[in-house]
Amino acid sequence: MPPRLQRAAVPLLTASLLALATACGGGGGDTAGTAAKPGEKIKLTIGLFGDFGFKPLYEEYKKTHPNIEITENVTQFNDHHNNLVKRLATNAGADDIEAVEVGYISTFTAQPAKFHDLKQYGLDRRQGEYLDWKWQQGLSKQGGQLLGLGTDVGGLAMCYRKDLFAKAGLPTDRTEVAALWPTWDKYIETGRKFAASGVAGAKFVDSPGEIFRAMVNQAPTGLYDDQDQIIVGSNPAVKQAWDLSNQLTSEKLTAKLAAFSPPWNTGFAKGSFATIICPAWMTGFIQEQAKDAAGKWDIATVPGGSGNSGGSHLMIPKQSKHPKEAAELIDFLTSKENQAKVFKEEGTFPSIPALYDDPSIQSFTKPFFGDAPIGKIYSEAAKALKPQHLGPKEAEVRVVIGDGLGRVEQGKQTPDQAWAQVLEDVKKIK
């Protein structure tokens, strides 16, 4: 190519490059930068997993805050938390308010720089109202900042199908049922009786996964020690829970339905299992999934003493443009009155102990569960709760163990082989 042509070619190529660059660059800029002017409408987004029962509260909130518009984004449990990790890391896409489940709370409180300190908005005044351990979970690792405010706690109970129990010749009254299983061994023994009676199409329990979680949560220490070290291999309580869970499998008491999967939902509708571990929030699930089974489910106390399974916090990522308004909304959603309201609608149990002795909670019953005094049952469960230290990769460890239980349940491995693989997998968690 003669030099003259080269000189002409360079600007030509540059021009096409520039044209492309501007074409590609156009998309990014538009969405950012919507700082609110006073009096302007403010859009708040709130990211949840599952139904928190907040919808009626938004309507109520809008009456007193006409300039606030609230959009709820609901994602599936694991996706929700994984997405939040990604959105914090890339500093884009997070909602103004994000719900974080207790299994993930330590993951996020370990990154205080990614969240707004709710103390800035005066929410530390709420400390006196809360269960102390629930409050502590929302603090940053070093304890200096308040990153999340609690919504609910998951005090444990055991839900059971009265009709299936009656068919199996077992008692159906909730105090008599509770007397059947003071311990997990007795629970398995009851399961054996249930299986022996040969009720067609129904197993004793859905799957061992959530039972395992409940048993670990009842122990003073669980998957982590106080120094955030994973102690799955050395904590006898974990091994004991593992063995008992696998006993359910080996005695063929489980319906092999992984929790929250579509076949599990179908199992509710078809009455495929007679008992299910019932943290308070599970009652809302059952009511939703087993619509036709009103009056068939009832609630008894859980074997092996009280424990906490689940419960959430609400947090405000640093990327939120309206932290002040978001904090006000959190304050509203978690207020004593509203936690009580949500409990009555959705079943998620308050984390504010003053409510536990409140007559309206104490006397609260639900027709769906055969008028079981669920207010009283979960108040007792929550009062007796011994908090447990949760580590940063709590959820990931639980997934690894859940897969192990699944391998045993699907007949792929013996419990010992599965346990060995679980310990290997746990070592890989960084």
Next chain:
Amino acid sequence: MSSLPLAVARRRHRRGVRHTLDVRVSPYAYVAPFLLLFCAFGLFPLAYTAWVSLHDWTLLSDEHAFVGAANYVTLLADGYFWNAVFNTLSIGVLSTAPQLVLAIWLAHLLNRPLRFQTLFRVSLLLPNVTSVVAVVVIFSQLFGRDFGLINWVLSWFGAGAVDWAAGTATSHVALSTMIMWRWTGYNALIFLAAMQAVPRELYEAATLDGASGFTQLRRITLPMIRPTIVFVVVVSTIGAMQIIAEPLLFSASSGAGGVGASGGPDRQYQTLALFVYEQGFTKFDFGYAAAASWLMFVAVVLVAGVNYLLTRRMRGGLA
């Protein structure tokens, strides 16, 4: 030349330059947009992934230590990685081989005067435009253990309930069925297009010589559409090596346990792409995931290359 006035000569020269410029440079300008986009979205990510794979790189920390080939060393010793390789190949073979045979057969059936020709051809493409989520959700129900349609039909023949998602072979069959459902019609249309370019005279001559329909398919159609077969085999192979949506959604909707990306509690149907996704986007170990995706890239090139050579050699057997 020398008798022309200088200005004219210069103008002519300039016109000549413009012409040469047009002929020599314009083609580059025309392909530039593709090349630039390819560099931005193809080459750069490839190179950057290679760079990431040499680091201890997690999403949660801002420090990325250089570790050399450590990720690759760990990966080659990781049983879960090889398990994913095996699953990918197994699902790939189970889905691609029957799919192509079926596609050729369907194309052969449609490559003759038919009523409602367009209707048939359009309906071939319908499964392909269905959302993969819908396909997997529906098929997961069909393959359900307790209340699935397929187990119900099998029970007529006295078979016990098959736990499709739990077994390695059964889950591969289920996933291959979903993949075949989506892609058979699409490939059939490509074959059909190629078949229509085969000269009619060949078939007429063959008919006169008394060749049966099957012989015509084997001796005329297949050799004549060989370039298309090579193309479809290579493209399907590449597609099969990258399967992720089906196993990811299958584990969520089948209730086989295993949360999302592990492909079942025993990783019985975790494919390579799903393995990469699990490491990168549920464990946030980007360095490790990057190393895995590079090895996956190498594997795709290898397998596609082998299939290319095999299909090209097919001529010997056919003609």
